[in-house]
Amino acid sequence: MTGAYDSETEAGFSVVEMLVITAILAMAVAVAQPLMRGQPDRLRFDAAVGRILDAVKSTRASAIAGNSEMTLVFDLDRRQFYSGVVAPTVLPGEISVRLKVAALTEATLGSGRIVFFPDGSSTGAEILVSMKAFSSAICVNWITGIPHGDVRCAGP
Incomplete structure (x- = not known):
């Protein structure tokens, strides 16, 4: 066949x-x-920036909802941040954070605070986060208290 x-x-x-x-x-x-290559580093960096941004947003929302002042504290010596609504969160060892906060928040060399008011405004801040080749800035507007990520804050 x-x-x-x-x-x-x-x-x-x-x-x-x-x-x-x-x-x-x-x-x-x-x-x-x-x-x-480099993806795990980028993911760790993005996750750290996201956690900081979420903490800023949660603290601001709590100040508005509770009609009271709320403070987000950055303890750079212990590599952590926390507030009344955000549990202490430790940053990974390779993440570097620098803060520029208002002088009236009693910033010391190893720490800084962002105070959120009941109307949503804040003392303002610039949070600079870096790791190896990655860097990002989170700007907290002092008038509105709204944080903006991945931007460069306007200087005085």
Whole structure:
């Protein structure tokens, strides 16, 4: 019978087909590998910035909802931040944080505070976060108290 399928001689892939597939997969891995490097560092950095931004937003929202002042404290010596609504959060060791806060918040060398008022305003701040090649600034507007991430704060 011609044209009939002979299962004993035509089943599976040939060696050439297998070599072509293996070569394609090897090229895909070679191209993807450099793109994957640095991702864990970037993810850790973005997570740390996100936690700080969330703490600022939560503290401000609590001040408005509770109609009372709320303070977000940054203890740079202990590498942590906290407020009445944010549990003490420790920053990863490779994350560096610098603060620029209003003088009336009694900032010391190793700490700083952002005070949020019942109307939503704040004492304002610039929180500079960095890790290796990554850096970001979180600006807390003193008039509105609204934080903005990934921007450079306007100087005086």
